[in-house]
Amino acid sequence: MKVHQSIVQWTFGVLLVGTLAACGGAAPPPAAPAAEEAASAAEEAAPAAEEAAQVVSTPRPTQDTSAIERIDGNGILSADRLQVLPGQIITVTMNTAATLSERAWIGILPADAPYATEGEGDAADIGYQYVAENTVFPFNAPGQPGIYNIVLYPDDTDGNDSSMAVLTFDVVPVDPATIQLALDKDTIAPGEDLTVTITSAQPLAADSWLGIFVADAPHTSEAEAPYLEYQYLGIETSATRTFTINQEPGDYQIRLFDTDNNGSEITVVDFTVR
Numbered sequence: 001m002k003v004h005q006s007i008v009q010w011t012f013g014v015l016l017v018g019t020l021a022a023c024g025g026a027a028p029p030p031a032a033p034a035a036e037e038a039a040s041a042a043e044e045a046a047p048a049a050e051e052a053a054q055v056v057s058t059p060r061p062t063q064d065t066s067a068i069e070r071i072d073g074n075g076i077l078s079a080d081r082l083q084v085l086p087g088q089i090i091t092v093t094m095n096t097a098a099t100l101s102e103r104a105w106i107g108i109l110p111a112d113a114p115y116a117t118e119g120e121g122d123a124a125d126i127g128y129q130y131v132a133e134n135t136v137f138p139f140n141a142p143g144q145p146g147i148y149n150i151v152l153y154p155d156d157t158d159g160n161d162s163s164m165a166v167l168t169f170d171v172v173p174v175d176p177a178t179i180q181l182a183l184d185k186d187t188i189a190p191g192e193d194l195t196v197t198i199t200s201a202q203p204l205a206a207d208s209w210l211g212i213f214v215a216d217a218p219h220t221s222e223a224e225a226p227y228l229e230y231q232y233l234g235i236e237t238s239a240t241r242t243f244t245i246n247q248e249p250g251d252y253q254i255r256l257f258d259t260d261n262n263g264s265e266i267t268v269v270d271f272t273v274r
Helices: 033-053 118-124
Strands: 077-079 089-094 105-110 127-130 136-140 146-153 165-171 179-183 193-200 209-214 229-232 238-244 250-257 265-273
Touching: 077 146, 077 165, 089 165, 105 118, 118 146, 127 136, 179 250, 179 265, 229 238
Parallel strands: none
Antiparallel strands: 077 089, 089 136, 105 127, 105 146, 146 165, 179 193, 193 238, 209 229, 209 250, 250 265
8 A cells, every 4th residue: 555645745844954064486488379379268268167167957867768658648637738847736637437446546657667557556656646536636747857657546455456547748857058047246244145036948846946055065966965055936937035144254056956856956156255
């Protein structure tokens, strides 16, 4: 029987906020023209390199989708959209005249997982809802990009009941090029406010979030992110969030994550506390 919680429940876990934690010499000889040109090119390239360094995407595993069958819901399951960003809501509608058990359920499974029987689905699902008297089911999309199946089962017996309907959908990664983070200042004193402006080409998940990190903190998975403070963004394409900076002097970053449900880092911007 099922022992894990529904994916429809928000996974806003309790996140704890903490604090952290030229020598002189003989003048060089004049540079040769080629060397001068190379030095000039390097100086011109430096700002672009610094700007590029501010955008960091967590590497995402690639999935071989060539052998994955796309299934249309068999006339029983449909959805408001079949392509979503990590953590976004996908609303599933069920339409069947069949008599279902009180413990009939709809689950989300990776598309390469077996789903033919209820026992297989129960072993592989990463989120579910019992049908009960409902016909509409809002699900949070998984946090990792990939192809997934929504599957309807007539009962919850961990047995051989066959799946009744399957609908395939995609979770696509957020493109960092569509996100802009801007700070009202890049150098700040302890105790001052720092305002972050976020602009996105499309709404992010309701549980997307910004965090303050020490600049050299590792770029880990979202679940292990060593943040100092955080704020959620909500479903917006343009927003501002203000942090009161209580950190010690040093170099820090604001990092954006696409969801608080096993999501990924999207982009970063640097600032200094002095």
